[in-house]
Amino acid sequence: MVTFAGPKKRRSTVVAILETKGLSKTFGAVTAAADINVVINEGEIVGVIGSNGAGKTTFINMVTGYLKPSEGTILYRNRNITGLSPRQITRVGICRSFQIAQLFPELTALENMAIAFRLLENRRLGGFAPLLTEESVNRAIQELKEYGIEEYSDAVVATLPQGVRKLLDIAMALAGQPALLLLDEPTSGVAVDEKFALMDTVMKAVNRTGAATLFVEHDMEIIERYATRVIAFYDGSIIADAPTAEAMVNPDVKEYIIGAELHRQPEESLDNA
Amino acid sequence: MMLITDTTSRNLWIAMCVFLLMTFIIPNWLGFLTTVALAKGLVVLGLAMLMRTGLVSFGQGLYYCLGGYVVGIAGTQLGITDVIILLAITIISAIMISLLLGLLLCRYREIFFAMLTMAFSMILYGILVKSEVLGSTDGFNIEPASLMGWHPAIESLGTWVYMFTVVLTFLILQCIHRYFKSPLGFTGKAIRENEIRVEYLGISPKKVILLKYVIAAVLASVGGALTAMVAGHVDPEMAFWTTSGEFVFIALLGGITHVAAPIVGAIIFEIIRTFAFDLAPYSWQMILGAALLLIIFFLPNGLWSLLPAQRNGGQL
Amino acid sequence: MDTALVILIDGLIYSSWLFIVAVGLTLIYGVMKILNLAHGSLYAIGAYTSASLVGWYFSTGYFPWAGFALFIGAAILAGMLTGFIIERGLLRFMYGRDEVVMILVTYGILLILEDVIKLLWGVDAYFAYQPYSMLGRIRLSGISFAGYDLSLILVAGLVGFALWYALNQTRQGKLLRAVIHDSEVSQAMGINVSRVFVVTFVIGSALGALAGGLTAPALSVAPGIGIEVIILAFAVVVIGGLGSVGGAAIGSLLVGICRALAVHTYPQLELFVIYGVMAMVLSIRPQGLFVTATARKI
Numbered sequence: 001m002v003t004f005a006g007p008k009k010r011r012s013t014v015v016a017i018l019e020t021k022g023l024s025k026t027f028g029a030v031t032a033a034a035d036i037n038v039v040i041n042e043g044e045i046v047g048v049i050g051s052n053g054a055g056k057t058t059f060i061n062m063v064t065g066y067l068k069p070s071e072g073t074i075l076y077r078n079r080n081i082t083g084l085s086p087r088q089i090t091r092v093g094i095c096r097s098f099q100i101a102q103l104f105p106e107l108t109a110l111e112n113m114a115i116a117f118r119l120l121e122n123r124r125l126g127g128f129a130p131l132l133t134e135e136s137v138n139r140a141i142q143e144l145k146e147y148g149i150e151e152y153s154d155a156v157v158a159t160l161p162q163g164v165r166k167l168l169d170i171a172m173a174l175a176g177q178p179a180l181l182l183l184d185e186p187t188s189g190v191a192v193d194e195k196f197a198l199m200d201t202v203m204k205a206v207n208r209t210g211a212a213t214l215f216v217e218h219d220m221e222i223i224e225r226y227a228t229r230v231i232a233f234y235d236g237s238i239i240a241d242a243p244t245a246e247a248m249v250n251p252d253v254k255e256y257i258i259g260a261e262l263h264r265q266p267e268e269s270l271d272n273a
Numbered sequence: 274m275m276l277i278t279d280t281t282s283r284n285l286w287i288a289m290c291v292f293l294l295m296t297f298i299i300p301n302w303l304g305f306l307t308t309v310a311l312a313k314g315l316v317v318l319g320l321a322m323l324m325r326t327g328l329v330s331f332g333q334g335l336y337y338c339l340g341g342y343v344v345g346i347a348g349t350q351l352g353i354t355d356v357i358i359l360l361a362i363t364i365i366s367a368i369m370i371s372l373l374l375g376l377l378l379c380r381y382r383e384i385f386f387a388m389l390t391m392a393f394s395m396i397l398y399g400i401l402v403k404s405e406v407l408g409s410t411d412g413f414n415i416e417p418a419s420l421m422g423w424h425p426a427i428e429s430l431g432t433w434v435y436m437f438t439v440v441l442t443f444l445i446l447q448c449i450h451r452y453f454k455s456p457l458g459f460t461g462k463a464i465r466e467n468e469i470r471v472e473y474l475g476i477s478p479k480k481v482i483l484l485k486y487v488i489a490a491v492l493a494s495v496g497g498a499l500t501a502m503v504a505g506h507v508d509p510e511m512a513f514w515t516t517s518g519e520f521v522f523i524a525l526l527g528g529i530t531h532v533a534a535p536i537v538g539a540i541i542f543e544i545i546r547t548f549a550f551d552l553a554p555y556s557w558q559m560i561l562g563a564a565l566l567l568i569i570f571f572l573p574n575g576l577w578s579l580l581p582a583q584r585n586g587g588q589l
Numbered sequence: 590m591d592t593a594l595v596i597l598i599d600g601l602i603y604s605s606w607l608f609i610v611a612v613g614l615t616l617i618y619g620v621m622k623i624l625n626l627a628h629g630s631l632y633a634i635g636a637y638t639s640a641s642l643v644g645w646y647f648s649t650g651y652f653p654w655a656g657f658a659l660f661i662g663a664a665i666l667a668g669m670l671t672g673f674i675i676e677r678g679l680l681r682f683m684y685g686r687d688e689v690v691m692i693l694v695t696y697g698i699l700l701i702l703e704d705v706i707k708l709l710w711g712v713d714a715y716f717a718y719q720p721y722s723m724l725g726r727i728r729l730s731g732i733s734f735a736g737y738d739l740s741l742i743l744v745a746g747l748v749g750f751a752l753w754y755a756l757n758q759t760r761q762g763k764l765l766r767a768v769i770h771d772s773e774v775s776q777a778m779g780i781n782v783s784r785v786f787v788v789t790f791v792i793g794s795a796l797g798a799l800a801g802g803l804t805a806p807a808l809s810v811a812p813g814i815g816i817e818v819i820i821l822a823f824a825v826v827v828i829g830g831l832g833s834v835g836g837a838a839i840g841s842l843l844v845g846i847c848r849a850l851a852v853h854t855y856p857q858l859e860l861f862v863i864y865g866v867m868a869m870v871l872s873i874r875p876q877g878l879f880v881t882a883t884a885r886k887i
Contacts, residue, residue: 064473090475102473104466107459115463118456119474125481128451130278131459176475329689377872384624384688385875388827392868395820399860514820518696525693555707562700566679569694 016077017042017180017212018063018094023072025058032058034236036072040180040212045203047227047244048216049257054233056216057099060182064096065089076180090120095178099185101169105158109149109168112157113140113175120176146208147171147201163190163198170202174209181206183215187222195219199226220258224248232257281450285533289443296436304435306543308503311442314539316496317520318449319489321529325453326485327465328382331517332390335397336367336490338511340497342407345507348416356418356437356502363498364491371490378486379479394512401509412508415501434503441499442536445492450532461485522561525568528575538575594730596849602738604845605745606804610818611825612752612837613796619769619832620789622688626695627675628797629819630702634671635664635798636814637706639805640715647719657720661802668798669791671702676790681783699815707812714811721806737807744803745841748796752834765789769832824867830877839878 016039023036033055040046050056061067063074065086074082076092084092104112114136119125144150147167152160157168166186173181186202187195199222206213217223223230223244230247232240234257240250247253277283296304320333340363347353347362374393381389402410417430425433452458463471464478471478501507510516519542527538549557568575614628639660646656675698683694724736756762768775768785776782801814825844829836844863851858870878 086469086472087475087477090473096473102467102470104463104470106466107462111459115456115459116474119460119463119471119476125456125460125476128448128455130451130454131456132454172470172474331692381871381875384692385871387689387692388823389868389871389875391820392824392827392864392871395824395864396861396868399864400857402860403857515816521693522696555712556704558700559704562697562702562704565697565700566694569683569690569697 016040019075021073023062023074024070025062025067026070031236036238038231040214042212043210044212045226045228046214047223047230048214048233049223049230050233051257055236056233057184060096060184060216064094064182090176093179094182095173095176096182097170097173097184097186099188101165103157103165103168106156108154108156109144109160110137110140110153112168112172113143116172116175143171143175146205163194166190167198167201174205177209178211181211181213183213185216185218187217187219195222278451281532282447285443285446285450289439292439293436296432301431305431305503306547307540308435308438309500310540310543311438311536312496312499313523314536315442315445316493317523317535317539319492320520320524321535322461322485323489324524324529325465326461326482328386328482329521330390330489331387331514331521332394333489333493333520334512334517335394336371336493337497337516338397338509339366339370340494341501341507341511344498344501345413345415349413354416354419356420360495360498363494367490367494368487371487375483375486379482391514391517394517395514398509398512401512410509412506414506418502431503438499446532453532457481522565525565525575530574534575591732592853595732596853598729598734600846600849601742603848604841605741606800607821607825607841607845608745608838609748609796609803610800611822611841612748612834613793614822615826615829615832615834615837617790617793618826620765621786623691623695626692626819627698627702628822629815630699630706631668631671631794631797632801632818633706633815634667635801636805636810637710637715638667639664639802640717640810641710643717643719643806644715661799664798664802665795668795672791672794676787680790703815712812714809716809717805719806741803749838756834821863824863827867827877828870830880833877833879836877836879
């Protein structure tokens with residue numbers, strides 16, 4: 001039975017958490033991703049950039065089992081996980097958050113958190129013991145506190161503002177203490193002045209668990225502030241994979257991505273939706 | 274496992290005692306009506322479990338009918354009349370068939386799930402209607418029930434079946450109440466709200482759905498068995514799609530948020546049906562239809578949502 | 590060889606009847622995404638209207654052949670009227686709801702209409718045999734078939750052709766097909782989807798009532814015929830593919846022939862065959878034999 005208690009501290013020897021070899025995905029005549037070769041090491045914080053349609057989400061969907069690659073292999077700690085279902089990928093130790101927060105809308109934030117903890121535990125689900133005991137409730141509230149959203153514990157998720165939903169989504173992903181965390185546009189839809197606060201909270205939690213983190217972002221300031229390494233996608237391929245400073249001055253990156261990013265309009269906040 | 278875990282649990286025990294005491298006060302016809310209502314309530318309870326997971330089954334009649342016919346066949350062909358043994362056989366048959374069908378069904382959702390369950394129920398109907406041996410459209414009468422060798426007199430059979438049904442129903446309610454609050458109960462709701470998320474939390478929604486389908490099938494077959502015992506008769510109508518439709522109606526009538534709601538819904542339904550049928554034989558279906566529409570429009574959470582305690586999220 | 594012919598013709602007759610019943614149901618689903626259980630009541634209303642009119646008309650001694658136009662026309666009118674009332678009075682307030690909720694709404698309407706029928710026509714059975722016997726019997730290769738039954742095949746063919754023509758060759762039909770494909774986009778393109786819905790529901794109801802009207806002379810019209818027929822129509826529509834008129838044709842043929850086979854070889858399997866095929870198709874190809882699967886929009 002695999003457990004997925006991630007490492008708490010970064011070790012001195014570098015261990016590859018994730019390795020993809022020749023990963024490709026085609027939909028009929030459309031190539032969404034071609035020959036992706038990536039190595040992620042323990043504890044790394046990697047930013048993934050690229051315009052829409054460049055292959056970033058396809059990459060994440062393949063790694064998390066949502067899509068089956070057309071070609072190539074994915075290795076997790078040297079174990080072949082290509083083609084496993086999302087459920088199995090989660091159990092192995094890879095968790096993700098979503099562009100649009102995937103939560104349980106009619107339940108409260110507390111219940112969402114408690115369910116996440118309980119389902120991700122490696123215990124059998126059967127039995128009549130209630131889900132919400134004093135212990136499990138306290139634990140959920142504690143966790144919500146870490147993200148600064150405990151005031152929303154009893155609020156039904158459908159009523160929560162966008163920033164809180166994104167945080168809850170990420171909290172639920174981290175609840176399993178994964179060794180690899182994939183964040184799909186964690187700050188999208190969040191008000192511009194709240195983005196840094198959100199990422200600060202997220203990074204604090206990430207450091208606590210020591211998970212290697214890959215996050216997709218369009219906001220270059222966020223990339224520069226939090227990522228130590230950057231992978232740039234363009235038209236289904238990787239055009240740069242280097243430490244942040246180096247990647248950001250890469251001529252291809254500047255032409256295809258950053259230049260494009262500077263012309264993007266500031267995102268509307270979805271808080272008012 | 275504690276006997277009384279919360280307010281609801283305590284109230285269920287109280288209600289059970291009340292129902293048992295009523296045995297000595299109520300007239301026979303009311304006892305009969307209540308027994309049938311409780312039995313149907315069990316079927317609806319299973320259906321409610323599925324609906325909480327986001328799946329509406331239009332084919333619970335399959336297991337309801339199965340339960341009845343198993344009791345009937347065991348009695349007339351094998352001479353088995355002991356209720357415990359009959360229930361055991363019923364439950365085992367329901368588990369076997371529901372596992373088989375459930376493996377297929379758990380892959381479908383929404384309208385396809387509904388239609389496939391309806392189809393399976395009609396298949397059983399089709400088989401029974403054409404089966405001369407089993408009485409075809411007339412069905413057949415079943416042997417009076419017994420308990421561990423003791424055969425009650427025909428006059429008091431109804432009373433004993435009533436008491437047995439009351440105890441069994443409330444015991445089941447206690448279990449299901451705990452089940453609703455357990456992680457599996459919450460997982461059902463989670464699946465209804467966001468199946469993808471559940472997968473990403475490491476759980477297979479299909480397996481959970483299969484489990485709930487089997488439990489619902491068992492409950493339906495027990496309901497069918499009890500109905501057969503109290504009515505003394507079974508017929509293929511139990512598997513016709515309108516019977517399943519009735520169960521869905523009761524589920525909507527009572528609501529699915531509280532464990533006792535299906536039972537309450539069933540009792541209200543049976544009372545209305547009995548009286549409406551006497552008073553307005555050509556309009557009671559219309560009344561039901563209108564009630565169904567009104568509930569869908571105004572009370573999507575069923576009659577249960579009218580109770581004041583529910584509005585404050587309190588327990589009942 | 591004789592048995593084969595009997596099975597074939599019997600199957601065709603039954604298929605024709607099924608097609609006329611089912612095509613209205615599938616049309617309504619295709620356009621409005623509503624699985625209309627009340628379609629059974631429309632069938633019953635058509636049957637009762639026809640039966641009572643036939644009973645009255647043929648006792649007056651007027652020109653018999655005009656009776657045909659009367660009872661068929663009346664059934665269609667009754668269907669259109671009822672369909673209009675249902676759509677405008679009730680259904681249009683519920684659009685956009687979950688598909689399964691819509692099934693429950695139509696179930697409620699079915700219950701109401703069943704009693705309306707009882708209140709209007711009573712519970713006794715109606716026999717409208719005159720048109721049936723008027724068309725006599727026809728011998729095909731030595732076997733005698735009722736002329737009325739055989740004419741059903743003709744009618745089904747006409748209905749099928751008319752629908753095909755309307756959907757593919759007329760402008761209105763193409764608008765309808767656009768809405769079938771995607772009602773949201775159609776609305777964005779300026780199609781008056783509300784009006785399309787009303788028209789579709791009225792036509793679908795008319796077809797259901799027509800089926801009932803046509804059947805009235807062939808069997809006794811009694812309470813409950815709607816409830817029995819809807820589940821058969823359901824099976825056909827599911828097999829052929831929800832929303833596909835061509836699918837309804839193929840589905841009816843398949844069910845009709847299979848049932849005829851069963852009836853003439855293993856009669857106990859008659860009902861089992863119909864629902865068995867339905868379950869099989871649902872398991873293997875849930876969208877039906879003639880509809881391409883659409884990706885679920887998450």
